[in-house]
Amino acid sequence: MKTNAARELDARGIRYELRDYVVDPRDLSAGAVAAKIGLPASQVFKTLVAQGDRTGVLLAVVPGDAELDLKALARLSANRHAALVPVKDVQPLTGYVRGGVTALALKKPFPVYADVSMQQFDRVAVSAGTRGLQIVLSPADYLEAVGATVGEIAARR
Numbered sequence: 001m002k003t004n005a006a007r008e009l010d011a012r013g014i015r016y017e018l019r020d021y022v023v024d025p026r027d028l029s030a031g032a033v034a035a036k037i038g039l040p041a042s043q044v045f046k047t048l049v050a051q052g053d054r055t056g057v058l059l060a061v062v063p064g065d066a067e068l069d070l071k072a073l074a075r076l077s078a079n080r081h082a083a084l085v086p087v088k089d090v091q092p093l094t095g096y097v098r099g100g101v102t103a104l105a106l107k108k109p110f111p112v113y114a115d116v117s118m119q120q121f122d123r124v125a126v127s128a129g130t131r132g133l134q135i136v137l138s139p140a141d142y143l144e145a146v147g148a149t150v151g152e153i154a155a156r157r
Helices: 004-012 030-037 070-076 087-094 116-120 139-146
Strands: 017-020 045-052 056-063 066-068 082-084 112-115 124-127 133-137 149-151 154-156
Touching: 004 133, 004 139, 030 124, 030 133, 045 070, 045 087, 045 124, 056 066, 056 116, 070 082, 070 149, 112 116, 112 139, 116 139, 116 149, 124 139, 133 139
Parallel strands: 056 112, 112 149
Antiparallel strands: 017 133, 045 056, 045 082, 066 154, 124 133
């Protein structure tokens, strides 16, 4: 199944692999997804939708075994404060449902901030824009495709 995110990568000539998995609506965590696609949680990146007090909506991409450090995100994005947007606002803002959010092929572009830990891997997984499907690709290709700013925004659990 091709998603808009996969089509965007195709249009850019970026190589990737799609990995599907069975969705458990009771557990949409990145850790659960990682186990289902055969990668460590540190290599599966979740995309969170946040709002900065100065810049507005932005996306934060952090490893599945970490939490988003909102203070670090605020600093990196030139905001005084940042907060996660309510779940009910995620789909209207991004076009994606919780558990399927990706920075690829957004209906409206937002700034993307990715945790620096992404660069330590040869391949990482991100949502393909729908629950049940992940895109595995090189971090450099992903970061370039989404125009991400890289910094330390993850807090290890």
